[in-house]
Amino acid sequence: MEEQDKNIQFKISNELIEKVELLVNSQDDKTILELLNDYHHADIAEILEELKTEQSTYIIKLLDSEKTSDILMEMDDDDREKILASLSIKEIAEEVEELDTDDAADIIAELPEERQEAVISQIEDEEHKAEIQELLTYDENTAGSLMAKELVSVNENWTVTECVKEMRAQAENVTRVHSIYVVDEAEKLIGRLSLKDLLMASPRAHISTVYIPKVDYVKVFEDVEDVAKIMQKYDLEAIPVVDENKILLGRITIDDIVDVIKEEADKDYQLAAGITQDVEADDSIIELTKARLPWLFLGLIGGIGAFIIMEGFQSSFEKYAVLFFFTPLIAAMAGNVGVQSSAIIVQGLANDDVKGSINNRLIKEMLLAALNGVILALFLFGFVWATKGDFLTALAISVSLVVVIIIAGLIGTFVPLFLDKKGIDPAIATGPFITTSNDIFGILIYFWIAKLILGI
Amino acid sequence: MEEQDKNIQFKISNELIEKVELLVNSQDDKTILELLNDYHHADIAEILEELKTEQSTYIIKLLDSEKTSDILMEMDDDDREKILASLSIKEIAEEVEELDTDDAADIIAELPEERQEAVISQIEDEEHKAEIQELLTYDENTAGSLMAKELVSVNENWTVTECVKEMRAQAENVTRVHSIYVVDEAEKLIGRLSLKDLLMASPRAHISTVYIPKVDYVKVFEDVEDVAKIMQKYDLEAIPVVDENKILLGRITIDDIVDVIKEEADKDYQLAAGITQDVEADDSIIELTKARLPWLFLGLIGGIGAFIIMEGFQSSFEKYAVLFFFTPLIAAMAGNVGVQSSAIIVQGLANDDVKGSINNRLIKEMLLAALNGVILALFLFGFVWATKGDFLTALAISVSLVVVIIIAGLIGTFVPLFLDKKGIDPAIATGPFITTSNDIFGILIYFWIAKLILGI
Numbered sequence: 001m002e003e004q005d006k007n008i009q010f011k012i013s014n015e016l017i018e019k020v021e022l023l024v025n026s027q028d029d030k031t032i033l034e035l036l037n038d039y040h041h042a043d044i045a046e047i048l049e050e051l052k053t054e055q056s057t058y059i060i061k062l063l064d065s066e067k068t069s070d071i072l073m074e075m076d077d078d079d080r081e082k083i084l085a086s087l088s089i090k091e092i093a094e095e096v097e098e099l100d101t102d103d104a105a106d107i108i109a110e111l112p113e114e115r116q117e118a119v120i121s122q123i124e125d126e127e128h129k130a131e132i133q134e135l136l137t138y139d140e141n142t143a144g145s146l147m148a149k150e151l152v153s154v155n156e157n158w159t160v161t162e163c164v165k166e167m168r169a170q171a172e173n174v175t176r177v178h179s180i181y182v183v184d185e186a187e188k189l190i191g192r193l194s195l196k197d198l199l200m201a202s203p204r205a206h207i208s209t210v211y212i213p214k215v216d217y218v219k220v221f222e223d224v225e226d227v228a229k230i231m232q233k234y235d236l237e238a239i240p241v242v243d244e245n246k247i248l249l250g251r252i253t254i255d256d257i258v259d260v261i262k263e264e265a266d267k268d269y270q271l272a273a274g275i276t277q278d279v280e281a282d283d284s285i286i287e288l289t290k291a292r293l294p295w296l297f298l299g300l301i302g303g304i305g306a307f308i309i310m311e312g313f314q315s316s317f318e319k320y321a322v323l324f325f326f327t328p329l330i331a332a333m334a335g336n337v338g339v340q341s342s343a344i345i346v347q348g349l350a351n352d353d354v355k356g357s358i359n360n361r362l363i364k365e366m367l368l369a370a371l372n373g374v375i376l377a378l379f380l381f382g383f384v385w386a387t388k389g390d391f392l393t394a395l396a397i398s399v400s401l402v403v404v405i406i407i408a409g410l411i412g413t414f415v416p417l418f419l420d421k422k423g424i425d426p427a428i429a430t431g432p433f434i435t436t437s438n439d440i441f442g443i444l445i446y447f448w449i450a451k452l453i454l455g456i
Numbered sequence: 457m458e459e460q461d462k463n464i465q466f467k468i469s470n471e472l473i474e475k476v477e478l479l480v481n482s483q484d485d486k487t488i489l490e491l492l493n494d495y496h497h498a499d500i501a502e503i504l505e506e507l508k509t510e511q512s513t514y515i516i517k518l519l520d521s522e523k524t525s526d527i528l529m530e531m532d533d534d535d536r537e538k539i540l541a542s543l544s545i546k547e548i549a550e551e552v553e554e555l556d557t558d559d560a561a562d563i564i565a566e567l568p569e570e571r572q573e574a575v576i577s578q579i580e581d582e583e584h585k586a587e588i589q590e591l592l593t594y595d596e597n598t599a600g601s602l603m604a605k606e607l608v609s610v611n612e613n614w615t616v617t618e619c620v621k622e623m624r625a626q627a628e629n630v631t632r633v634h635s636i637y638v639v640d641e642a643e644k645l646i647g648r649l650s651l652k653d654l655l656m657a658s659p660r661a662h663i664s665t666v667y668i669p670k671v672d673y674v675k676v677f678e679d680v681e682d683v684a685k686i687m688q689k690y691d692l693e694a695i696p697v698v699d700e701n702k703i704l705l706g707r708i709t710i711d712d713i714v715d716v717i718k719e720e721a722d723k724d725y726q727l728a729a730g731i732t733q734d735v736e737a738d739d740s741i742i743e744l745t746k747a748r749l750p751w752l753f754l755g756l757i758g759g760i761g762a763f764i765i766m767e768g769f770q771s772s773f774e775k776y777a778v779l780f781f782f783t784p785l786i787a788a789m790a791g792n793v794g795v796q797s798s799a800i801i802v803q804g805l806a807n808d809d810v811k812g813s814i815n816n817r818l819i820k821e822m823l824l825a826a827l828n829g830v831i832l833a834l835f836l837f838g839f840v841w842a843t844k845g846d847f848l849t850a851l852a853i854s855v856s857l858v859v860v861i862i863i864a865g866l867i868g869t870f871v872p873l874f875l876d877k878k879g880i881d882p883a884i885a886t887g888p889f890i891t892t893s894n895d896i897f898g899i900l901i902y903f904w905i906a907k908l909i910l911g912i
């Protein structure tokens with residue numbers, strides 16, 4: 001039972017990776033097979049990700065396609081792409097043959113266009129081929145793109161005995177049964193049977209007398225994020241997918257939804273940090289630059305904007321150089337408050353927690369920002385007055401701080417709500433976008449108010 | 457089949473909420489019961505969250521405890537707390553009686569301490585009571601705190617027929633069966649039976665001949681985040697929990713793990729945005745201030761630090777005022793680069809993607825930051841030279857920008873890696889913490905280098 005304790009410390013050790021490398025280099029196929037036989041495909045995927053592409057391809061070609069198809073599915077997109085590029089059309093078709101339709105379609109969609117058709121034409125199982133071709137027609141981010149064709153469905157006219165017999169046949173192709181869907185003669189979804197109910201039903205009962213007519217489902221063109229929300233809300237582990245006429249097309253399982261939730265969270269996090277594309281720490285410097293540089297450039301433009309504003313006030317404030325020394329403070333506070341308020345709205349929108357009108361939101365944020373602003377400004381006032389001894393300067397700086405914080409909070413609240421209303425992902429409003437615009441507005445407001453109070 | 461189409465547009469309409477409010481105010485119990493009967497408990501929970509506490513408590517008292525216990529579990533912690541506070545000990549005990557042990561323990565743990573004991577003593581089912589008491593002993597964030605005692609387990613010595621009979625009895629208490637765990641005489645976990653296998657096995661076969669000896673499990677004191685990683689990695693929908701001697705104690709299901717993943721992602725996102733406590737857009741201004749003010753205060757201290765640095769360079773201000781006008785730009789770039797690099801590391805650590813040594817990471821980030829820095833600096837150099845016509849100033853500002861970006865990237869990379877090594881949550885290093893320290897370092901480095909180049 002070695003496998004079991006390995007799962008507990010589920011990180012692959014460097015020793016193991018080195019051992020596999022050595023075995024591959026010495027082409028000791030027998031020992032490789034023996035060694036890897038003990039490991040779960042998710043673990044083997046992790047090992048392969050650490051090897052050079054030639055080495056991992058060597059292992060993929062060595063192992064059985066039943067196992068390698070699962071391994072490939074567990075690997076990072078980039079690493080998988082490299083391996084697929086060194087496999088022949090026929091070898092890829094063999095992997096695809098072993099996979100469930102949803103995974104098969106995903107793999108094919110990742111291939112260069114010219115190889116896609118070739119791989120599909122090599123799939124021997126005609127039904128599998130047709131199902132994969134159907135799945136490839138659905139747009140990314142729709143329920144159809146996430147569903148698998150594998151499911152267990154029974155006809156309402158069958159008896160429990162017939163149903164169990166049919167299910168045995170169908171279940172061979174289905175990794176996890178979850179629910180049994182009940183359809184009418186036209187394949188229209190009319191209800192479900194739980195395995196538990198089936199276990200307890202009399203063998204001669206007709207399905208029409210034991211099935212549950214209430215069944216949650218989603219339409220095939222539904223957005224995947226909405227599917228994720230529905231499955232989370234109703235604690236579903238699988239949901240059937242139907243077309244406009246309620247004809248049963250496939251089903252989505254919770255493991256795919258977990259991936260959607262993770263990806264969505266990762267994307268929002270990256271946007272908030274000013275990283276556009278989906279990159280990982282291990283991506284190339286070019287990839288990382290593509291994801292990071294545009295936002296930095298935005299920040300640079302913002303900084304130049306701040307420079308122009310400050311230069312414009314240069315003549316007015318020759319006597320008050322001290323005001324210029326507080327611009328980083330003002331910019332930082334405007335940025336921080338903006339990020340805080342936008343993050344709360346973005347997260348609230350993602351969780352459907354934001355209720356009430358935009359006006360109420362803005363009034364609440366104004367009060368909140370005013371409260372925080374006054375507390376911070378009192379502290380700053382004390383500092384400036386104590387160190388500079390100039391009441392009016394201290395007053396000008398701290399009053400500006402309060403106003404800047406309030407306006408930054410309002411911008412941070414308004415922008416994501418506005419984007420959301422316009423159908424644009426509000427997550428884009430967090431991070432550098434809000435920081436940069438708040439920097440500029442903050443500094444501008446700061447000098448205006450200082451000018452007013454100091455009577456320049 | 458009204459229920460079905462409602463799920464598709466799963467947001468509760470304002471009309472419905474107003475209707476329920478009116479019905480509650482006119483105490484039209486019959487119509488309330490009829491109306492709500494069509495709704496899923498997760499939908500009713502959403503409706504109740506929109507009502508005043510007296511109104512939602514009224515509905516909770518009206519409905520059957522079998523239904524209300526599920527509704528309560530779906531509600532926000534805050535809203536649930538308010539309703540529980542207006543229920544009697546006996547009423548709470550009735551809700552707890554209906555819940556699975558994990559949910560029951562969660563509800564009790566949320567109660568004020570003096571009510572906890574009272575509620576437990578009112579639970580009539582002695583086994584349920586003992587199981588809840590056991591669950592309450594496990595620390596938060598351990599597998600034990602997340603598991604439920606409800607599961608289906610069979611003895612290796614039973615036949616398939618005995619097993620099915622036993623399972624029927626056990627399954628009555630288990631919402632979703634998932635796997636069937638196989639134990640020996642001492643209740644030690646030795647394997648599993650899949651429902652699918654059971655469906656296909658001969659009725660007279662002994663369990664010991666059909667069970668799968670490979671079974672993933674976690675120990676009861678395992679960290680929940682690690683449990684989440686294991687279940688995600690191995691695509692598990694349920695995992696058994698055992699004690700040090702492998703005695704089967706309970707199991708954790710994927711729906712609880714989805715919640716853990718969501719909460720973890722939300723927490724990291726909030727930390728990156730400078731929000732400490734777990735707050736929502738709908739929380740009170742005081743709650744939101746508690747979560748936001750500390751980080752803003754940190755930013756204020758940083759701004760005062762920047763002020764002190766700039767004041768130290770004041771003597772240069774008269775001749776090189778332009779340098780001071782670029783401090784917001786320098787601070788913004790230092791902050792943005794720091795947030796980007798720390799976010800990538802934090803996310804990589806969370807996903808176990810960060811491989812290799814700290815030194816390699818730092819070298820990579822240095823190259824990346826240098827590349828980005830040079831591109832940005834060339835642009836800035838062009839701008840300053842074109843508008844100011846002063847080669848040396850343009851050079852000083854752009855060279856400093858490159859150095860500041862490199863150092864900001866290194867700090868952003870190093871701090872989360874260092875925190876992680878020390879066992880501190882690296883997510884704390886993103887957001888205001890890194891922005892503030894990078895602001896100060898950035899401005900300091902900027903003036904030093906400018907001084908060096910301009911020979912001030």
